[in-house]
Amino acid sequence: MLTSTQVEDIRANFPILDRKTYLYSCSQGALSTAVxxxxxxxxxxxxxxxxxxxxxxxxxxxxxxxxxxxxxxxxxxxxxxxxxxxxxxxxxxxxxxxxxxxxxxxxxxxxxxxxxxxxxxxxxxxxxxxxxxxxxxxxxxxxxxxxxxxxxxxxxxxxxxxxxxxxxxxxxxxxxxxxxxxxxxxxxxxxxxxxxxxxxxxxxxxxxxxxxxxxxxxxxxxxxxxxxxxxxxxxxxxxxxxxxxxxxxxxxxxxxxxxxxxxxxxxxxxxxxxxxxxxxxxTSIGMENVAAQVERLAQTFLDGARALGIATKTPSTSVGPLVVLRAKHPAAALERLTERGVVVSTRMDGVRFAFHVYNDLADVHAALNVLEEMRHLMMPV
Ligand SMILES: Cc1ncc(COP(=O)(O)O)c(C=O)c1O
CATH class of the missing domain: 3.40.640.10 (Type I PLP-dependent aspartate aminotransferase-like (Major domain))
Structure with a gap:
């Protein structure tokens, strides 16, 4: 399991993470300085x-x-x-x-x-x-x-x-x-x-x-x-x-x-x-380390969504990387999350939150905080 300092070091390779809560890797991964x-x-x-x-x-x-x-x-x-x-x-x-x-x-x-x-x-x-x-x-x-x-x-x-x-x-x-x-x-x-x-x-x-x-x-x-x-x-x-x-x-x-x-x-x-x-x-991070970080974040996010009473499409036992929540108003939900700097995507009635090794618990909590404010746009359990 990566330490928080190691995750910080990984994050430093991805400039967009200073400005956004980037949960968009299911559509496009973040750009690194290496790329x-x-x-x-x-x-x-x-x-x-x-x-x-x-x-x-x-x-x-x-x-x-x-x-x-x-x-x-x-x-x-x-x-x-x-x-x-x-x-x-x-x-x-x-x-x-x-x-x-x-x-x-x-x-x-x-x-x-x-x-x-x-x-x-x-x-x-x-x-x-x-x-x-x-x-x-x-x-x-x-x-x-x-x-x-x-x-x-x-x-x-x-x-x-x-x-x-x-x-x-x-x-x-x-x-x-x-x-x-x-x-x-x-x-x-x-x-x-x-x-x-x-x-x-x-x-x-x-x-x-x-x-x-x-x-x-x-x-x-x-x-x-x-x-x-x-x-x-x-x-x-x-x-x-x-x-x-x-x-x-x-x-x-x-x-x-x-x-x-x-x-x-x-x-x-x-x-x-x-x-x-x-x-x-x-490869230099180690794929076992990537998997452990992704699982930890996906599980924390799923627990948080359950606590907010929001319906999920993804099974609660998922190890990630993709967690999809059900929206009552997907377009409005996407707009609200985007306004608040949380980068996600929608497919049909699902809002997709994708976790990668460069995400941290602060990203999970940032997304959950916005979801708490906009619960009325999401489908209850
Ligand atoms: C599971 C899966 N397969 C394939 C694709 C894309 O296929 P292509 O590279 O042909 O655009 C995507 C997403 O774009 C995908 O999510």
């Missing part, structure tokens, strides 16, 4: 080198290695992509919907997950959405839906809507016992605790740098389990997906034998320069 320095390094390389591509490709490969270490994968199993959608799409395009035509997912997935698999319907896919019950998806719903017709089960690790955490090992067992693949979307969790894709046993994992990974937009990562890579031939491809990127062979398609075969065009170099230092910062 600013990363962007400055990119601009310097562009200014000082006439042909900086060698240098840029080096930084791109080093980021692949760092992210692979971060999730306990091999670099060859990681594709660098420009959004989570940019990682899901090539996989969906590579799947043949034959006797296994079903895609089973919960209604709490991020929209892009539903939409990309729905777009496969003309290719033979059948998408089934599992209904939520009181902001959770009972494991029995997965057990009923997954069978020998199921091709793939996308799972949101944490739902962007209500902070609900999926029981990944249980769903994964159901899927694998039935011969189905699992595609984990970790965007709302990655950066808040250790993740080991090998120990979990997922087939695909996608995330992006914009939120809890504290990086810029325009960049994400796709992990594909090694044994699957060469069995999948995406129909969305690019020159960066070829075995030899610089072969410039317009007349041949020669897909890389690594996860790079799922990449799409020239990589987002400025975002890559920005994201590397953010990943280093998180």
């Amino acid at each position: 600013e320095a990363g962007f400055a390094a990119y601009l310097t390389s562009w200014r000082t080198s006439a042909a900086p591509w060698d240098e840029w490709v080096g930084v791109y490969e080093r980021l692949r290695e760092s992210f692979a270490r971060f999730i306990n994968a091999e670099p060859d199993e990681v594709a660098i992509i420009n959004s989570a959608s940019g990682g899901i799409n090539p996989i969906a395009s590579a799947i043949q919907f034959d006797s296994r035509d079903a895609v089973v997912m919960s209604e709490y997935e991020f929209p892009t997950m539903g939409q990309i698999w729905l777009a496969q319907e003309p290719r033979g896919a059948r998408v089934e959405f599992l209904k939520g019950v009181n902001n959770t998806i009972p494991i029995e719903s997965y057990a009923r839906a997954i069978d020998e017709r199921t091709h793939i089960v996308p799972i949101t690790q944490i739902s962007f809507l209500n902070g609900f955490r999926s029981d990944v090992p249980a769903i994964l067992k159901l899927a694998h016992d039935n011969g189905a693949l699992v595609f984990l979307d970790g965007y709302q969790d990655c950066g808040t605790r250790p993740i080991d894709v090998k120990a979990l046993g997922v087939d695909f994992f996608v995330t992006g740098t914009l939120k809890y990974l504290l990086g810029p937009p325009g960049l994400g990562f796709l992990y594909v389990r090694r044994e699957l890579i060469e069995t999948l031939r995406p129909t969305m491809t690019s020159w960066f997906a070829q075995r030899d990127i610089f072969a410039f062979d317009t007349q041949h398609l020669d897909l890389a034998p690594t996860a790079r075969r799922f990449e799409n065009g020239a990589p987002p170099i400025p975002s890559i320069y920005g994201a590397g230092p953010a990943l280093s910062l998180l």
Whole structure:
């Protein structure tokens, strides 16, 4: 567990924390001085080198290695992509919907997950959405839906809507016992605790740098389990997906034998320069420490909201990072919190409070104090 002095030191890297109660990491992480320095390094390389591509490709490969270490994968199993959608799409395009035509997912997935698999319907896919019950998806719903017709089960690790955490090992067992693949979307969790894709046993994992990974937009990562890579031939491809990127062979398609075969065009170099230092910062803090701090804050906030009699969408046992409270008047609630310097976001009737390692108990109490004044805008328990 980090001491308050250590948290203070971490906070010093994020200038916005002097001015705002920043509980917005589920939409966008706070900007650190390390990330600013990363962007400055990119601009310097562009200014000082006439042909900086060698240098840029080096930084791109080093980021692949760092992210692979971060999730306990091999670099060859990681594709660098420009959004989570940019990682899901090539996989969906590579799947043949034959006797296994079903895609089973919960209604709490991020929209892009539903939409990309729905777009496969003309290719033979059948998408089934599992209904939520009181902001959770009972494991029995997965057990009923997954069978020998199921091709793939996308799972949101944490739902962007209500902070609900999926029981990944249980769903994964159901899927694998039935011969189905699992595609984990970790965007709302990655950066808040250790993740080991090998120990979990997922087939695909996608995330992006914009939120809890504290990086810029325009960049994400796709992990594909090694044994699957060469069995999948995406129909969305690019020159960066070829075995030899610089072969410039317009007349041949020669897909890389690594996860790079799922990449799409020239990589987002400025975002890559920005994201590397953010990943280093998180790693230097220690992901166990990040998780402990996030849990402490989420639990304190949930207790406080309960004491105020405000209804929550997130289960009371949540370890964070996202806690969603139910609002009677979401737009007015957002306006009031914003006026008082508390940076949050809304989705439907939920007000989303996101905790990261750079938040402290003072942030939790600042948010609760504003909520106490505006209780009439929130839904009572
Ligand atoms: C769970 C989840 N998946 C995916 C995304 C975003 O996908 P993309 O990077 O394609 O915009 C978000 C949020 O923006 C999200 O919360």
